[in-house]
Amino acid sequence: MSTRGKKGWILAFSLPCLVLFCLVYAIPFVMVITTSFCDYSLTQSPVFEGLKNFKTIFADPDFSVSIVNTLKWVLIQSTLHVGFGFVMALILRRKPKGWKFARVAYVIPNIVPTAATAVMFSLLLNPSFGVIKIIYEKFGLDTTQVLNLFGNSKYAFMTVTATWVFYSGFNMLIFMGEMGAISPDIYEAAMVDGATPAQADRYITIPLMKNAFGTCVVLASVAMVSQFDIIYMTTKGGPGNATLNLPTYLYKIITLENNYGKANAVGVIQIALGLVLVILIQKLFNQKQEMKEV
Template structure:
């Protein structure tokens, strides 16, 4: 069988996409790297300071804590969204009565504005009129009542619950599409051989669904790394700095503190964090696929 060769003229069709990629990604990224090496407040002239912004960034305890926080957030988000996504996708598989309705209901939050979702949860978390605290009081669990977004012990978890809940519907749909592509014959054969439901899940579902699970993991982690809107709208990084993630830290330094060089250094770090994770994860996942 001969190899497929592209004619030189075919490359011309790639030029519009490459031009857009260069204009909207390559050029801004190079510019951000350049600014990260400067001391600049957008008013005075830029002053080249080399890697001083990066050195200061890694010495900043608030920034270091925000990195640890976003890694923790990414881990929680991946585990919860993939686990619940698989569970609900399995329940919604097939053409059972009502499945179409529930698929739409689970996906609905994903298409709603994150600003609207944050307003809704801010009201739900309210100490006096919030649904959560009033339910706890109604069942006699007054000791569980908190100012969810105003206490350092609860603000982080209350904040990350929002994007996890809103994004869950997308992962249900993605995983459901993968599950529907797995033939029932595999499960019937496994059942004849005496396999339990868990064994069928581990030996059939996970391996055949693994490429789609990989995509979900990358999407979930990258979403966690660049999360800004939920944190900023719900807590603004507070109380104190207990919910700051690198993206909100970057915003505060660049646009509130007018330190665009420092903020650009944080932006470069956020990009590299996601880029390195994707390369490492794809390498590990690729070796796993080869071994299997």
């Protein structure tokens, strides 16, 4: 077959994917950016207004809260969530008794749809019939004083966070895969030199996990920038704006204001924030690698 014929077949097989990509991603992406500069709703066609939507957003106190909450969740997810996955991988790498069962059990919550997780925690922590009321009854406490953890602005943020932060099974699998690629000879040499298992983890395992840490932190950050279903189904961004983040802020603009131009402007900011976080994280880990090489 000639080179021209091969290129023709490659184009023929690639064309459906390119068309699908344009219809599902490229064209909507361009429309979101374009209409973010317009006054646009379901009842009227887009009318160009420049930076008006962005000015309105940045002047809104709720938007500032949503950005702060989003960045808080990014930080928590990038440290605690990834950290739990790494600790579990360290424990399971030594294959203690029952390690296969523990590995499967720790991954199962990540398979459950996040919407189902939100419903489960909403029922478990319900002050009228949830597990908290049962605990109060067991200890003979006044059940009328049961805290509504999702409905209390003091506790809502950390309660919502607790519904997902410990479920880092995917991170654990990434770390275990990276650990499995380390040659056993390195650990054997360290043991011969008198290193303890803890020292081997500190000076061998952790430094070689740079790529895995970078991957997990990027995935965790992007997930938090776009997190919506758990937050909406447990608190709807409340009480007040205690758990308001960018996706729930965007949703409220669409449903309450019917302002698609303003909502798309929030979407543009959300995309930009995700890109900035990914670039910063990649640079951070690259800088660490350069310092090690020096």
